[in-house]
Amino acid sequence: MKSLKYQLKSIRRDKLCLLTFLLPIVVGLAINLLSGVDFDSLGETSFGVLEGQISQEAAAWLQASGTVTRYGTEQALREAVNEPSTQMIGVLEAGEGIRTFLSGDELEVTRVTADTLPRLYDNRAKEACYPTAIHPASTENEGLKSLLIVITLVTAMFMGCTFNAMNIITEKEDGIIFINRILPMTAGTYMVQKMLLGFLGGTLSTVLTALVCMRIAPAQLLSLFLIVLLSAFIAALTRRKTAGSMRNGASPPGNRPWNGSCTSAEK
Amino acid sequence: MNRGFTQLLKKDFRLMLSGRFFLLVLGSLVLYSCYIHFVYAKVDQAIYPVYLLDPQGRRTAASDYITVVDGRKALEAACGDRYSVGIDLSSGTPEFYLLSSGAGTADHYRTIWAQAVLEGNTEGQAEVIGSNSREMKNRREITAEFLFFELSAVGFLGLASLLFKEKQMGVIRVHGILPVNRTMFILSKLSVFLVSDLAFAALLTVINLGLGPGAAVLPAVLLQAGILSLIMALIGFFCAVRLPDFKQFSLLYLVLAVFITTPVFLAGQTGVSGGWIDFHPMYHLFTAMKDAYFLAPNTKLPYYAACPGTILLLFLLAHRTLTREMAREG
Numbered sequence: 001m002k003s004l005k006y007q008l009k010s011i012r013r014d015k016l017c018l019l020t021f022l023l024p025i026v027v028g029l030a031i032n033l034l035s036g037v038d039f040d041s042l043g044e045t046s047f048g049v050l051e052g053q054i055s056q057e058a059a060a061w062l063q064a065s066g067t068v069t070r071y072g073t074e075q076a077l078r079e080a081v082n083e084p085s086t087q088m089i090g091v092l093e094a095g096e097g098i099r100t101f102l103s104g105d106e107l108e109v110t111r112v113t114a115d116t117l118p119r120l121y122d123n124r125a126k127e128a129c130y131p132t133a134i135h136p137a138s139t140e141n142e143g144l145k146s147l148l149i150v151i152t153l154v155t156a157m158f159m160g161c162t163f164n165a166m167n168i169i170t171e172k173e174d175g176i177i178f179i180n181r182i183l184p185m186t187a188g189t190y191m192v193q194k195m196l197l198g199f200l201g202g203t204l205s206t207v208l209t210a211l212v213c214m215r216i217a218p219a220q221l222l223s224l225f226l227i228v229l230l231s232a233f234i235a236a237l238t239r240r241k242t243a244g245s246m247r248n249g250a251s252p253p254g255n256r257p258w259n260g261s262c263t264s265a266e267k
Numbered sequence: 268m269n270r271g272f273t274q275l276l277k278k279d280f281r282l283m284l285s286g287r288f289f290l291l292v293l294g295s296l297v298l299y300s301c302y303i304h305f306v307y308a309k310v311d312q313a314i315y316p317v318y319l320l321d322p323q324g325r326r327t328a329a330s331d332y333i334t335v336v337d338g339r340k341a342l343e344a345a346c347g348d349r350y351s352v353g354i355d356l357s358s359g360t361p362e363f364y365l366l367s368s369g370a371g372t373a374d375h376y377r378t379i380w381a382q383a384v385l386e387g388n389t390e391g392q393a394e395v396i397g398s399n400s401r402e403m404k405n406r407r408e409i410t411a412e413f414l415f416f417e418l419s420a421v422g423f424l425g426l427a428s429l430l431f432k433e434k435q436m437g438v439i440r441v442h443g444i445l446p447v448n449r450t451m452f453i454l455s456k457l458s459v460f461l462v463s464d465l466a467f468a469a470l471l472t473v474i475n476l477g478l479g480p481g482a483a484v485l486p487a488v489l490l491q492a493g494i495l496s497l498i499m500a501l502i503g504f505f506c507a508v509r510l511p512d513f514k515q516f517s518l519l520y521l522v523l524a525v526f527i528t529t530p531v532f533l534a535g536q537t538g539v540s541g542g543w544i545d546f547h548p549m550y551h552l553f554t555a556m557k558d559a560y561f562l563a564p565n566t567k568l569p570y571y572a573a574c575p576g577t578i579l580l581l582f583l584l585a586h587r588t589l590t591r592e593m594a595r596e597g
Contacts, residue, residue, distance in 0.1 A: 016518055023521070044370050065376035082397050084404050084561055085535060089393070103397030105404030112314040113376075114393035120383050130382065132363040134374050169514060 003189070007197050010167060010176075017166050021205050028212040045113055046088045048080050054093045061124055062091060089114045097122055168194060203228055271447055275455035279429070283459060286432060288425050292467055295421065296474070299413045303475045307409045308402050315377050317384045318345040321356040332384045352381035361385060399561075403480070410475045411560040412535060414468055415553050418492060420524050423499045426460050427507035427516055434507075443593035453585055457500050464496035465489055472560075487559035494574045495552050501581035508588045548577075 011017050045066030049059060050073075062068050069088070071077040081090040082103045087110045090101040098121050100114045171177060180190060206228045283289060319326065319333050320342045326333075336342045342353040346366055353364035363378050383389055399407070433439060442452060472488055473481035510516045531553045534544050544550050555565040 016514060019518060044372050045376055064372060065379065066372050078396055084399070084408055084557075090396075099394070101394035101396050103399070104395035105397055105399040105401050107312040107401065109312045109314045111393070112389075113380075115391045116380075116383060116389050117391070117393075119388045119391050120379055123383065123386070123388055126382070126386075130361045130363060132365075132378050134365055134367050134378070136367050166514065173512075 003185075003193055004196065007193050010171070011197065011201075014167055014170050016170070020166055021201055024205055024209045025212060028209040045110070046086060048077050048088045048090050050074055050077055050092060054091065054098075058091075058093055058098055058121070061121060089117065091117070165198075167197075272451050272455060275447070275451055276459060279455050279459045282429055282432065283425075283463070286429060288429070289463070291421070291425070292463065295417055296467065296470060299410075299417075299471060300474050303406060303409050303413070308405050310405055311401065315380055316345075316351040317381045318342055318351055318353045319356065319385075320353065323357070325356050325359070326385070330384050330387055330389060332389065352377045354381055354385055403476075406475055407484075407560040408535075408557070410471060411553075411557045412532065414471055414488070414492065415495070415531075415556050416528060417467065417471075418464055418495045419499050419528060419549065419552075420520070422460060422464055422496055423503040423523070424520055426456060426500045426503040427520075428513070429456070430504060430507035431513045431516070439508075439589075439592060449586060449589050449593070453504065453582065453589065456504065457497060460500045461493060461496050464492055468492035476560075484560055484562060487562075487564040488556070490564075491552070491556045491559045494578075495556065497578050498552070498574075498581065501578065501585050504585045505581065505588055508585070508592050 047062045047066050047068045049062070049068055049070055051070045059068055069080070071080060077090055078101075080086065081088050081101065084103075084105060087106050088102075089106075089110060092099050092101070098118050100117050102110065102114045106114070207225075210224065210228070314332065317330075317333050318336050318341075320336055320339060322337075334345070336345055336353075339355065339357070342355060342364060345351055346353045346364055349366045349368045351365070355362040355364055361382075363381055365374065365377055365381075367374050368377070442449075468488055469485060472485055475481075476484065506516060506519060510519065527547075527549050530544065530547060531549050534550060535553055535557060551570060555570065558565050
């Protein structure tokens with residue numbers, strides 16, 4: 001316990017360690033602030049129409065099935081439809097019905113939607129004459145945002161432990177490795193202490209990030225905590241191994257692990 | 268002067284060789300190309316599948332979009348992906364069953380789509396106004412993104428690692444007393460990285476777009492790659508000289524990768540535009556690169572005025588930092 005206190009003291013003085021520990025939490029906060037970007041609209045069909053050219057009825061019908069963006073000129077509408085990063089379908093009124101156009105590089109779902117939309121519009125009078133059961137999904141689906149949260153949490157598990165590796169490297173640079181050789185401490189004890197530190201750091205960082213990013217139901221709490229504990233343990237092991245191999249690989253000739261042996265020349 | 272510069276170029280090239288930089292670039296080229304050819308070029312999203320439960324065989328219209336299931340449980344299981352739509356005809360009148368996808372408008376469209384499929388109302392042909400196929404668009408899009416990533420993140424790291432190696436070897440201290448111009452010292456590094464980045468850009472483009480389309484976009488792509496390469500190399504140079512060790516630099520690199528390139532990728536992939544992203548300088552470099560791949564090169568004068576200005580400013584900053592560092596090293 002006393003040695004763990006010293007290890008924590010060593011980390012407290014290493015600003016880089018603290019920065020790597022705090023980084024995932026900051027990213028988690030940034031994702032929460034991304035509420036300005038409406039990720040939900042990404043899963044919807046996007047229609048582009050010409051201002052003044054389309055009737056109120058047609059616009060309202062399109063609005064029920066996706067997002068409608070209005071453009072002032074046909075040129076602007078065609079440019080928006082042609083924009084490669086969007087899946088927009090251009091809709092123009094033609095007589096009683098509508099006609100559609102698209103860029104040709106869209107996904108199949110958009111292509112088929114654009115092809116069949118005029119027929120669907122013609123048959124709009126028949127809509128809702130059948131019973132429809134739309135069941136709410138059992139879990140919340142936030143699309144891209146949930147994906148970002150998962151990526152951040154995984155990063156947190158490993159970043160939280162990176163500070164452990166950073167600390168080992170700093171110790172190596174500061175020459176603490178030489179002091180460890182003459183201290184009454186075995187390499188095994190050192191390893192356990194560092195792993196424990198990485199484990200605690202990783203768990204704490206991930207739990208804090210999860211609290212910032214997710215609304216966790218009480219029933220999920222235990223399973224999530226178990227996943228965090230196990231992942232942080234694996235991450236702590238990995239980081240310990242990485243830092244260890246760096247130490248062995250990058251050390252000058254005299255800077256080997258303190259295993260109690262020395263070279264024959266030194267003897 | 269020329270001889271000194273050539274010697275510097277040779278030295279930097281040898282250092283890049285010994286640092287296995289070219290091996291890393293070649294590995295990236297193979298990895299990116301394999302991903303584009305075998306995965307991303309084929310990315311597609313099928314139209315909402317429609318599952319039909321029709322035990323009495325009441326359906327009259329045939330459709331390719333319908334899959335018949337043989338029980339209510341199978342129908343509900345098939346719709347569990349929040350994407351498919353189920354139609355239950357067992358009671359005589361069609362009953363639509365679907366799990367909400369989270370967006371009300373998408374759910375509404377899925378319902379009317381299933382209704383149209385049931386009634387056989389799925390004919391029609393939309394007008395096509397673009398020139399790219401889906402596969403070609405995917406290739407252009409992802410090649411632009413990979414090139415941007417390679418130049419902004421990997422190129423930045425490459426020059427910095429080279430400089431850190433030189434710092435460790437004491438090269439900066441030696442250069443402080445040698446009659447070598449500092450401008451030449453920076454220019455030689457910029458030149459080798461610029462040539463390497465341009466070669467990478469050309470190979471990545473031609474391999475993934477094909478010879479014809481690749482050659483058509485190459486002049487515009489090389490111009491944007493040159494601008495990005497110079498800017499990132501100079502930022503890398505400045506950071507590597509300014510920061511005392513590689514550990515601090517790697518943290519900065521992480522921040523750069525997370526906070527600078529991620530929003531740009533999000534904006535590029537989703538088409539989210541306007542607002543805060545307009546003030547992100549990397550976003551403009553990214554859109555210029557993407558536009559070059561889509562044969563619509565950026566021709567805005569402020570952009571081409573800002574780029575050389577930034578490069579010049581970064582060069583002066585790097586020069587000043589190097590002079591200070593040499594003075595500090597004695």
